Amino acid sequence: MNYLTLKKYRLKINHRQLIDILQKAYSAEKAASFAYQGHAGSVKDKNEKLAIRQIEMDEWNHRREVLQLMKRYDIPVSKYYEIRFHIIGKAISFSCYIIGWFMPFYFAGSLESGNVCEYFRMKQFFNELGVREHDEILYEMGMKEKEHEVYFLGKIKNNKLLPFFEKIFSWGGKKSFNNVNFDEKYPVEASDVYCKK
Numbered sequence: 221m222n223y224l225t226l227k228k229y230r231l232k233i234n235h236r237q238l239i240d241i242l243q244k245a246y247s248a249e250k251a252a253s254f255a256y257q258g259h260a261g262s263v264k265d266k267n268e269k270l271a272i273r274q275i276e277m278d279e280w281n282h283r284r285e286v287l288q289l290m291k292r293y294d295i296p297v298s299k300y301y302e303i304r305f306h307i308i309g310k311a312i313s314f315s316c317y318i319i320g321w322f323m324p325f326y327f328a329g330s331l332e333s334g335n336v337c338e339y340f341r342m343k344q345f346f347n348e349l350g351v352r353e354h355d356e357i358l359y360e361m362g363m364k365e366k367e368h369e370v371y372f373l374g375k376i377k378n379n380k381l382l383p384f385f386e387k388i389f390s391w392g393g394k395k396s397f398n399n400v401n402f403d404e405k406y407p408v409e410a411s412d413v414y415c416k417k
């Protein structure tokens with residue numbers, strides 16, 4: 221059963237999927253930030269370095285926003301996810317120095333593509349509980365992940381390795397893990413068309 225109760229002046233949510241997705245996103249944003257530190261450190265091009273550093277900052281911001289939401293509903297940080305994503309982030313960060321130029325851009329784009337729907341799903345879960353006050357911020361975060369996906373794809377879209385990777389990992393110029401399209405963007409009130417199961 222999903223419901224909201226007021227307990228000791230704090231709202232408590234009873235929605236297992238929503239709690240899990242918030243805890244996971246909070247820790248995964250740290251993994252992403254770590255990964256981009258390695259990515260920015262490993263590229264030589266100055267503009268790429270700057271762009272990836274900005275994306276790292278965006279991910280730290282997302283982590284702060286998610287924490288605000290968790291505090292609001294008294295949701296604890298998951299120690300398990302924190303440790304797991306810490307290790308994953310550091311491992312990816314290190315690997316950027318040894319796997320060449322293409323793969324860090326490719327896998328960053330593919331991860332961002334999946335992250336878009338995390339925020340739209342969160343919005344749908346809150347809406348299931350009748351909570352609409354976070355619609356705007358969750359929409360903004362989902363759209364920011366889409367911007368990141370578009371940036372990474374733009375870097376590799378003409379690379380000869382892309383068709384091969386797209387075939388194996390199902391993400392690239394033709395395939396995406398979300399149905400957000402900047403050429404036909406829906407406003408926040410109509411954004412339920414995004415990421416429907």
Ligand SMILES: [Fe+2]
Nearest residue numbers: 249278279282
């Ligand atoms: Fe993010």
Ligand SMILES: [Fe+2]
Nearest residue numbers: 332364365368
């Ligand atoms: Fe991102």
